[in-house]
Amino acid sequence: MTPLVSVIVCTLAEAQRKASLLRALDSARTASAQPVHIIAVVNGQRRDPEVVEALRQMGDVRLVLLEEGSLPRALVAGRRAVDTPFYCCLDDDDELLPGAIDLRLEPLRANLALDIVTSNGHVCRHGADTLLYQHLDQVAAAPLHALFRENWLASCGFLFRSSSVDVHYFENFHAYAEWTWMAFQLARDGKTVAAVNQPTFRIHDTAGSASKTPQYSDAIETLHQKMLDSQLPADIARLVHQHISAHLHMKAEQLWRSGQ
Numbered sequence: 001m002t003p004l005v006s007v008i009v010c011t012l013a014e015a016q017r018k019a020s021l022l023r024a025l026d027s028a029r030t031a032s033a034q035p036v037h038i039i040a041v042v043n044g045q046r047r048d049p050e051v052v053e054a055l056r057q058m059g060d061v062r063l064v065l066l067e068e069g070s071l072p073r074a075l076v077a078g079r080r081a082v083d084t085p086f087y088c089c090l091d092d093d094d095e096l097l098p099g100a101i102d103l104r105l106e107p108l109r110a111n112l113a114l115d116i117v118t119s120n121g122h123v124c125r126h127g128a129d130t131l132l133y134q135h136l137d138q139v140a141a142a143p144l145h146a147l148f149r150e151n152w153l154a155s156c157g158f159l160f161r162s163s164s165v166d167v168h169y170f171e172n173f174h175a176y177a178e179w180t181w182m183a184f185q186l187a188r189d190g191k192t193v194a195a196v197n198q199p200t201f202r203i204h205d206t207a208g209s210a211s212k213t214p215q216y217s218d219a220i221e222t223l224h225q226k227m228l229d230s231q232l233p234a235d236i237a238r239l240v241h242q243h244i245s246a247h248l249h250m251k252a253e254q255l256w257r258s259g260q
Contacts, residue, residue, distance in 0.1 A: 003037040004085055005101050005159070008078035010041045010071055011092035013055070015048040020093040020204070022054075025061070027095035031200075032102050035060065041078045044069020072173040079167045090156045093204050097121075100200035104159035107194045115164035115191040118152050121201035131199065132157075139195045143187035148239040152193075153183035156201040164191060174226065176219035184227060220247055 007028040011021055028038055040055050043066040055063050064077050075089070086108060090096060104117040120136055122129035132154060139146045146152055155178075165186065174181035187193070224244045228237060 001035055003035045005032060005034075005105065006037040006039055006082045006084045006087040007031075007096075007101075008039045008041065008075065008082070008087060008089045009092055010043065010074035010078060010089075012044050012069060013042040013047040013051040015051060017092060018048070018051050018054075021051065024090050024092050024095055025058070027097070028090060028101075029060070030098045031096035031100040032105070033099075034102075036101060037062065037084055039064060039078050039081045041066065041074040041081075043067075043071070043074040043077075072170070072175065072178070075173070075178075076167060076170045079170045082162055085162055086159055087162055088156070088159045090201075091203075094156045095202050095204075096156065097200050097202065101159065103196050103198060103200055107196070108159060108161055111194070113192055114194050115161050116186060116193045117159045117196060118154075118193060119157050119159075119196040119198065119200040121154060121157050121199050121203065123203045123205050125205045129202065132203070133197075136195045136197045139193055143191070143193045144184070144236055145239070147180070147183050147187055148236075148243060151180045151183055152195070153179045153186075154201065154203065155179050156203065174219065174223055176216045177223045181223055181226070184230075188230060188232075217247075217251060 009024055009028070011017070013021070025038060028036055038061045040061050041064045042052055042055070045067070046069065055061055062081060064081055066073060066077055086105060088101070088104070100119070104119055107117050108114050118136070118139060120131060120133045123132050133150060133152060135146065135149050136152060138149065139152045169182060169185055172185065224240055224247070227240050232240065
């Protein structure tokens with residue numbers, strides 16, 4: 001049976017992440033009752049030869065090797081390798097829940113006007129799951145407005161129609177806030193979104209995640225400016241300015257606490 005869905009998994013293929021990578025791949029296989037096409041993009045020079053060889057031996061995995069360690073380039077390479085009608089992404093330390101792809105695929109197959117399905121999921125911290133989204137029911141009616149309440153596009157929480165979300169969305173990348181920027185572009189361009197308010201993924205939160213770094217904070221500031229440069233409607237521009245104010249207030253408090 002020809003797969004309908006590709007799952008792009010970008011990884012450094014390091015030895016210490018082998019177990020989580022294999023868990024991610026296994027979760028992709030159990031996310032659908034039908035075969036899925038897994039695209040493993042190994043990027044950078046920190047790869048472990050045994051991990052790469054294990055990927056090479058998997059019959060349902062297409063292996064893409066990149067010399068440069070770069071998530072943006074890995075995502076672009078993965079998107080270019082998609083040859084199925086639908087696709088999604090999965091970080092190598094996260095997992096899809098059983099049946100996740102089938103849950104997301106159902107509305108896309110039922111409604112040809114839909115471009116994107118987003119879904120809820122769990123964030124696992126210290127072994128306990130917490131539901132990620134609280135306002136997912138507001139996304140379909142007003143995706144751009146809803147984005148400023150919470151980013152409804154988790155890296156492992158969506159399914160895209162391949163003909164609607166092409167590679168240029170990945171080429172126009174914004175580091176550290178890539179999925180917020182992706183959701184913004186898609187909503188700004190009028191893509192239609194449906195929300196499945198059921199858990200379909202598990203994100204494993206770690207102390208060293210990118211969102212906890214100073215680089216992430218700096219990226220949010222440049223992200224807001226990129227949004228304002230998009231000639232937004234006045235009501236959306238006001239929302240962006242509110243987020244700028246909130247971000248600067250938080251940053252000022254952090255600096256004050258550290259004596260700066």
